[in-house]
């Protein structure tokens with residue numbers, strides 16, 4: 001892995017850690033609204049499958065060893081087994097699956113494919129997060145969806161729109177700066193968007 005790749009991976013792991021501190025508690029749920037999703041979507045869209053997933057794994061590792069990088073300064077292995085632990089696992093798997101979606105086309109992803117990849121990522125995050133929440137709080141599916149998914153959808157969709165707009169610009173800038181392969185040089189990036 002090149003130094004530039006490592007710098008990007010570290011940068012996005014740090015970005016998610018910072019955005020995790022932007023947290024709005026919900027009185028009816030142990031899982032807050034957080035800025036993490038914005039960072040997670042940006043990591044997947046800008047870095048792609050391998051580097052994006054690595055950035056998420058580095059982020060999770062930093063939390064696991066005790067750095068307060070999770071929502072509201074959370075840290076430690078216990079966080080993975082807690083009510084929002086499923087979302088944490090979901091960040092890594094979600095970014096990986098988003099990368100698969102983004103790499104499917106032969107062209108540089110445009111808004112449509114970015115949105116599809118990001119929506120897929122969100123679904124993965126919600127599924128893992130809600131399953132763990134249902135298990136820990138003994139919720140049925142309806143209550144799980146009411147507690148684990150519905151309250152987050154509006155702001156997560158706003159984060160998705162913001163992330164799509166930022167990532168298209170950022171990808172171009174990073175390609176020009178040599179941090180990302182130019183269109184046509186990397187997997188799934190054959191031609192610029194039409």
Ligand SMILES: O=C(O)CCCC[C@@H]1SC[C@@H]2NC(=O)N[C@@H]21
Pocket residue numbers: 020031032033034035036037069070071072074079084085087088125126129152155156
């Ligand atoms: O403890 C953590 O650090 C994980 C918090 C997970 C918050 C989830 S991510 C999906 C959904 N959208 C939000 O804004 N909050 C929840």
